[in-house]
Amino acid sequence: MSAPRLSAVRMTGADAILRSLEAEGVDVVFGIPGGAILPLYDAMAKGTTVRHVLARHEQGAGHMAEGYARASGRVGVAVATSGPGATNLVTPIADAWMDSTPLVCITGQVRSNLIGTDAFQECDITGITIPIVKHSWLVQDVAELPAVLKAAFHVARTGRCGPVLVDVPRDVQEAELDFSYPDEVSLPGWKPPRRGHPRQIAAAAQAVAAAERPILYVGGGVLNADATAELRELAETARIPVVTTLMAKSAFPESHELHVGWPGMHGPKWSNWALNKADVIVAAGARFDDRVTGKLAAFAPGATVVHLDVDAAEISKIRHAEVPVVGPLKPVLARLARELAERCEPERTAEWLAQISEWRERFPLRYGNGGELLKPQRVLEVLRDLTSGRDDVVWTTGVGQHQMWAMQYLGCDRPRTFITSGGLGTMGYGIPAAVGAKAARPEATVVCVDGDGCFQMTCQELATAVLEELPIVVVIVNNGYLGMVRQWQDMFFEERFSHIHLSHAVPDYAALARAYGALGFMVDSDDQLEETLAEALASGQTAVVDCRVDPREHCFPMIPAGQAAVDAVEYDPGHDAEALAL
């Protein structure tokens, strides 16, 4: 047996997990205890610098860890017990996988001698999660714990960020080891790129310098890479307009003249036109998702693609890249900006920028303001106006119409201030993500724009927000329906509405909020809207504002699934008048 290192301290596996988290600088974890993770919770009770936020459902804990990660840029940590505790983490893990959110999940497992016997609360969580983690470990030897945790954090945050899982049997938590946290990680098979190839970056610069109608198509990778300053430098140096995907909202200041909106299914027409009529697309940390491209064959048919990404597998996965650059985006964007500073004429894009401005004028976002019912878009406009100029507001959303309106109407100028579930489209993401974001940024006002459907999937975490003193404001865009499904049934299923009605009033959201110890408000007309939202935002407490809005309102424009940007369906005032007459 090799002698323990001089600094090694004898302790249990559970203590070693906590000391490892402390060594990683983790300040907060989100979780729920249970049988197989009891030793770790006992270790917490004995003392640690790590704060534990007690969620009400492990899915909530997972999304909190995601919200924390997205708001802070650090790795989020979720803790759960074996079996159902672990399976409840599956949705957040899949969400983090799709959106490349760095996440370390620590799960308890039944005792080693019981594994494989269908013991109480046993499930093969490492097996279940194989397709949705970057890597996972079932720790079988307590001596391996420090190295495994070191590796887990390293893998989660290096290369393309994402989730990892560490499954620790109860007896491994109880066994003793000589603990010392390793300085180095030993992973011979994990070699994310460290820099972009200078020749490829030069080729990218050449393509951009020669372009008349270049555009930066920015994805969430830029936020993950902490490369927003480099992005701005590049855009300003070469005078390139920027579209940011849903995941990249806040990666580029939205009040900046070069920001030209958000591409994709519910992006404004001018944003999609700019992307589709470009001659050179510089994709940075974006993955040509089907919600962005629509019909692939018709997507930006004339464009040369320069694709910058830390993940080589994204390059030419969907759309062939004429100029591939694999590497971490921070140095790649910085170098590209430097090369362009020397060789491009910024004025060359003046005409192109003027063209986009003209489209912007011609195709503004529109919605009808007839009728007596409060319009959902109005809720977002008021929220935008109430927070305008503030740099301490962090938004989260659920998934659906309200999310798309939030993308369209809210303005984000600072990085990591718009936190949403993009790839997986996880309804119920908003409230727990907001709690996590608040833990990361206690000084910020964290606002969850939620739908009534989403709210009911995770509203139990209001208890967490209240009792853990992580106050959030939840604004429910309550149309009484699963609104996006309603829109699809209306537009593509001949108005056969099928199992989408939730009702405006059950539950009574304001009363439910008060039951949780939060403030509860209800608004159903424009004249109370601003005042009520302002009160909730200024309250400093967890508050729920139930905004009862017009259920007939559709989210426009909309590029129907599988169709091209030119097929976008727009708001039709005539249709609106017809509906009102009924």
Place this chain on the structure above:
Amino acid sequence: MRHTISVLLENRPGALTRVTSMFARRGFNIESLAVGPTERHDVSRITLRVDAEKHSLEQIEKQMHKLVNVLRVAELAPGESIERELALLKVAAPPSARAELMALGEVFNARVADLGPDSIVFELTGSPEDVDSFEELVRPHGLQELVRTGRIGLGRAARGGTRPRSQILV
């Protein structure tokens, strides 16, 4: 088009599952797969046969590179590699047919691994194409059971190892 891919991976619990799961999830079809130890006790080698277009093949390789346990991925290019397969074939062999079957076996260097009153078990090692040919020749005699290991391969000796595919992207 069919390709043979050679993968070196850490000999860890679940490592093979991660590779095969990735293939299934991404919709890539594996035609054959052979896994076994290498000259290093902590490293295994998988030889995979896949039917894929060039674009998909690149995707397969890139996605495999992202797996933490995968150390190296290389395509075994035809003509630049040695590929072998082992097969056991149980063939109906009444006394009247035995001589002819033995003669066929000799042509292919197939060994008689077992002999019963009504059947012969041949053991054949050769290129996968040789195994195919032998299989077809004995089939009319009554091929009762067949097992093949799936192909394994190495780069030719003159190349000093399996040739890594050029990494144009990195």
